[in-house]
Amino acid sequence: MRERPHVVIVGGGFGGIAVARALANAPVRITLLDRRNHHLFQPLLYQVAMAGLSPADISAPIRAVLSAQANAEVLLAEVTQVDLAGRVVHTDAGPEPYDYLVLAAGARTSYFGHPEWEKHAPGLKDLEDAIDIRHRVLLAFEAAERARDPAERERLLTFVIIGGGPTGVELAGALAELSRTVLAQDFRNIDPASARVVLVDGGDRVLATFSPELSAAARAQLARLGVTVRGGRRVESVDADGVVVGGERIAAGTVLWAAGVAGSPLAQVLGVPLDRAGRVIIEPDCSLPGHREAFCIGDMALCLDAAGAPLPGVAPVAMQQGRYVAEVIRDAVAGMPLAPEPFRYRDKGTMATIGRSAAVAQVGRLELTGFAAWFAWLAIHILFLIDFRNRAVVIFNWVWSYFTYKRGARLITDERRR
Amino acid sequence: MRERPHVVIVGGGFGGIAVARALANAPVRITLLDRRNHHLFQPLLYQVAMAGLSPADISAPIRAVLSAQANAEVLLAEVTQVDLAGRVVHTDAGPEPYDYLVLAAGARTSYFGHPEWEKHAPGLKDLEDAIDIRHRVLLAFEAAERARDPAERERLLTFVIIGGGPTGVELAGALAELSRTVLAQDFRNIDPASARVVLVDGGDRVLATFSPELSAAARAQLARLGVTVRGGRRVESVDADGVVVGGERIAAGTVLWAAGVAGSPLAQVLGVPLDRAGRVIIEPDCSLPGHREAFCIGDMALCLDAAGAPLPGVAPVAMQQGRYVAEVIRDAVAGMPLAPEPFRYRDKGTMATIGRSAAVAQVGRLELTGFAAWFAWLAIHILFLIDFRNRAVVIFNWVWSYFTYKRGARLITDERRR
Numbered sequence: 001m002r003e004r005p006h007v008v009i010v011g012g013g014f015g016g017i018a019v020a021r022a023l024a025n026a027p028v029r030i031t032l033l034d035r036r037n038h039h040l041f042q043p044l045l046y047q048v049a050m051a052g053l054s055p056a057d058i059s060a061p062i063r064a065v066l067s068a069q070a071n072a073e074v075l076l077a078e079v080t081q082v083d084l085a086g087r088v089v090h091t092d093a094g095p096e097p098y099d100y101l102v103l104a105a106g107a108r109t110s111y112f113g114h115p116e117w118e119k120h121a122p123g124l125k126d127l128e129d130a131i132d133i134r135h136r137v138l139l140a141f142e143a144a145e146r147a148r149d150p151a152e153r154e155r156l157l158t159f160v161i162i163g164g165g166p167t168g169v170e171l172a173g174a175l176a177e178l179s180r181t182v183l184a185q186d187f188r189n190i191d192p193a194s195a196r197v198v199l200v201d202g203g204d205r206v207l208a209t210f211s212p213e214l215s216a217a218a219r220a221q222l223a224r225l226g227v228t229v230r231g232g233r234r235v236e237s238v239d240a241d242g243v244v245v246g247g248e249r250i251a252a253g254t255v256l257w258a259a260g261v262a263g264s265p266l267a268q269v270l271g272v273p274l275d276r277a278g279r280v281i282i283e284p285d286c287s288l289p290g291h292r293e294a295f296c297i298g299d300m301a302l303c304l305d306a307a308g309a310p311l312p313g314v315a316p317v318a319m320q321q322g323r324y325v326a327e328v329i330r331d332a333v334a335g336m337p338l339a340p341e342p343f344r345y346r347d348k349g350t351m352a353t354i355g356r357s358a359a360v361a362q363v364g365r366l367e368l369t370g371f372a373a374w375f376a377w378l379a380i381h382i383l384f385l386i387d388f389r390n391r392a393v394v395i396f397n398w399v400w401s402y403f404t405y406k407r408g409a410r411l412i413t414d415e416r417r418r
Numbered sequence: 419m420r421e422r423p424h425v426v427i428v429g430g431g432f433g434g435i436a437v438a439r440a441l442a443n444a445p446v447r448i449t450l451l452d453r454r455n456h457h458l459f460q461p462l463l464y465q466v467a468m469a470g471l472s473p474a475d476i477s478a479p480i481r482a483v484l485s486a487q488a489n490a491e492v493l494l495a496e497v498t499q500v501d502l503a504g505r506v507v508h509t510d511a512g513p514e515p516y517d518y519l520v521l522a523a524g525a526r527t528s529y530f531g532h533p534e535w536e537k538h539a540p541g542l543k544d545l546e547d548a549i550d551i552r553h554r555v556l557l558a559f560e561a562a563e564r565a566r567d568p569a570e571r572e573r574l575l576t577f578v579i580i581g582g583g584p585t586g587v588e589l590a591g592a593l594a595e596l597s598r599t600v601l602a603q604d605f606r607n608i609d610p611a612s613a614r615v616v617l618v619d620g621g622d623r624v625l626a627t628f629s630p631e632l633s634a635a636a637r638a639q640l641a642r643l644g645v646t647v648r649g650g651r652r653v654e655s656v657d658a659d660g661v662v663v664g665g666e667r668i669a670a671g672t673v674l675w676a677a678g679v680a681g682s683p684l685a686q687v688l689g690v691p692l693d694r695a696g697r698v699i700i701e702p703d704c705s706l707p708g709h710r711e712a713f714c715i716g717d718m719a720l721c722l723d724a725a726g727a728p729l730p731g732v733a734p735v736a737m738q739q740g741r742y743v744a745e746v747i748r749d750a751v752a753g754m755p756l757a758p759e760p761f762r763y764r765d766k767g768t769m770a771t772i773g774r775s776a777a778v779a780q781v782g783r784l785e786l787t788g789f790a791a792w793f794a795w796l797a798i799h800i801l802f803l804i805d806f807r808n809r810a811v812v813i814f815n816w817v818w819s820y821f822t823y824k825r826g827a828r829l830i831t832d833e834r835r836r
Contacts, residue, residue, distance in 0.1 A: 054472040073606045076557075142455065146493065185481070
């Protein structure tokens with residue numbers, strides 16, 4: 001019997017996992033590469049950053065996710081080079097020749113040409129980022145408790161979040177709640193509830209991708225939580241003492257960056273055209289120009305909708321692209337003519353959470369705010385987590401695990417990195 | 419009204435917390451210092467190391483533990499010097515004058531004069547250690563999956579644990595279970611169940627502090643889990659490729675150290691007599707020689723029982739000492755003559771867990787093994803965790819937390835340290 005076609009998937013995020021799962025019954029041999037051993041449920045990453053959840057609560061070992069899938073193999077390795085002509089992916093664990101390639105390496109934080117800002121204003125892309133942010137936030141309160149100078153104390157209790165998109169809004173809301181509820185009773189010299197949370201955005205409204213009505217609702221809900229929104233302000237500088245936005249210096253002990261993302265560095269080594277954000281400009285069938293056997297999906301790719309506007313960097317896009325690409329590969333393996341329908345994104349709706357019982361959601365023409373939106377958000381995310389058998393929603397997980405042999409904390413986050 | 423006496427407690431472990439809680443209604447002002455923000459439930463630390471639990475599952479912010487206690491203040495600070503004559507504790511957050519001092523800084527791993535072994539054989543004392551060990555163990559399986567040379571693969575799948583006390587036995591048992599159950603189905607090129615777990619001990623039996631019968635039972639249960647016990651072997655060297663014990667080289671990808679502990683480095687700066695393990699030799703009332711207002715308890719202290727044998731370094735000893743010292747301080751504050759009964763440890767029993775349904779327990783004359791001992795162990799530990807409102811045992815914790823504003827993951831573990 002001759003060797004089955006080899007499908008190499010780079011990245012164990014929503015896109016990569018979707019491709020692998022959709023090819024479960026296809027006559028192919030799958031190798032999924034990731035430099036991390038875990039799939040990350042990124043929509044809840046801000047909860048880890050704000051100490052609401054543990055890293056293990058929003059992660060699942062990629063091996064566990066695919067362990068029942070006989071035609072899939074998982075390899076912990078970092079891609080060093082991609083030879084599109086020779087159809088080989090080079091990794092620190094050796095070369096992986098492929099018949100079909102799917103690149104789904106995601107995105108990284110972008111500082112718009114100011115890399116020096118990163119150490120003062122961490123972004124939120126992976127678990128290390130989240131743990132780093134958690135430390136900065138918790139340590140700021142500890143330092144304020146110790147501080148003797150009132151001005152310094154006030155600076156330490158000022159938190160600036162740059163970027164009014166979903167991530168910035170989620171971080172600001174969760175941080176305001178953390179200071180006003182969880183920490184409120186635990187200090188003696190400071191009142192955590194007096195912490196200032198400032199959300200800075202270059203545009204004139206938060207959640208600009210939503211309707212003006214929902215943006216206004218989000219802003220009102222943020223105000224209710226005690227978040228100060230500064231719209232229409234450009235960031236001019238970020239340093240150890242705070243930020244300068246729109247000519248105004250804000251003295252802050254903690255600055256968080258939620259303003260920009262760029263395609264994975266892996267995109268740079270491909271030698272294919274990229275957009276300004278370093279994303280791969282893909283064909284209508286998600287393939288690379290001139291390489292119909294190589295695909296790029298998710299946050300790493302620039303994909304335009306029918307109207308010519310770029311698709312947002314959200315999980316549903318990556319998952320739909322993943323299932324679409326799996327279909328294209330399945331047809332190709334079956335020897336069908338390679339002329340697939342172009343990829344079309346079906347928008348099932350978007351939502352952003354602001355805090356407890358506070359969120360906004362847009363489903364077609366339907367717009368939800370407040371508790372209704374938040375409850376919908378909660379329900380959808382719990383279902384997602386259950387799908388990954390995630391410990392966060394498993395009752396009495398650790399006692400239970402003694403008997404079922406399931407474990408949730410099997411992730412390798414590289415604490416040594418920083 | 420005149421200032422209440424100031425009680426400074428160094429260390430937020432079982433001993434320090436016990437002192438603070440026992441003084442809740444005393445007319446004193448309490449400052450509890452710790453360089454970490456969290457109390458650690460050390461008996462389950464091996465579960466974090468073996469990916470069974472998350473750090474947050476076995477930790478509680480010290481602030482949260484004492485937040486309801488009006489006369490207690492928590493300070494995140496590292497002690498740099500102790501001036502016993504001047505009654506001042508010097509910290510990186512400034513000086514803390516005291517009327518009464520309780521030192522409860524715990525213990526550290528000791529390599530018997532071979533500090534160079536540490537980087538090859540980490541010990542298990544704090545969360546960073548546990549996360550480091552988890553990474554080494556999980557990465558060993560990943561490296562074995564990638565390895566092409568059979569001998570190297572076998573070496574990577576060999577785990578040596580040095581020290582046959584409770585910690586070594588717990589680590590060996592949990593590691594054997596991890597490889598034979600949790601990981602068993604997740605790899606394609608290796609069979610995790612074929613991993614070799616070798617428990618090395620200098621003595622002729624494991625759990626030497628238990629009765630010979632229980633030691634034998636523990637050894638039998640370890641064998642059933644697939645753990646190889648090598649008794650009567652001294653460790654001659656530890657390096658990156660493995661260990662040499664009793665003249666025999668064992669090629670191993672991972673070596674863990676559970677062989678020795680020593681008193682906290684803080685003991686060195688006190689200028690009081692220490693034993694060979696660097697523990698403070700305390701008076702019968704747990705005070706320092708010549709300083710009846712300064713006490714030392716828990717793993718940091720050498721305390722002899724009526725028969726002149728040193729008390730074990732376990733939580734019950736630290737907690738009973740803590741409550742005893744609180745009593746002595748309360749009497750002194752009340753102006754009662756300082757001639758307290760010497761401290762007496764009431765041994766309510768000791769237990770060690772080996773694996774699921776496998777443990778040994780000694781309660782007075784009663785000896786338990788197997789499921790009975792394990793169930794008793796489980797019940798006691800769950801009760802302890804609930805006492806710290808620990809998330810590990812809270813049903814649907816994170817959903818629930820949206821409404822109750824309790825959070826379990828508020829710890830600061832310093833990933834940057836390594």
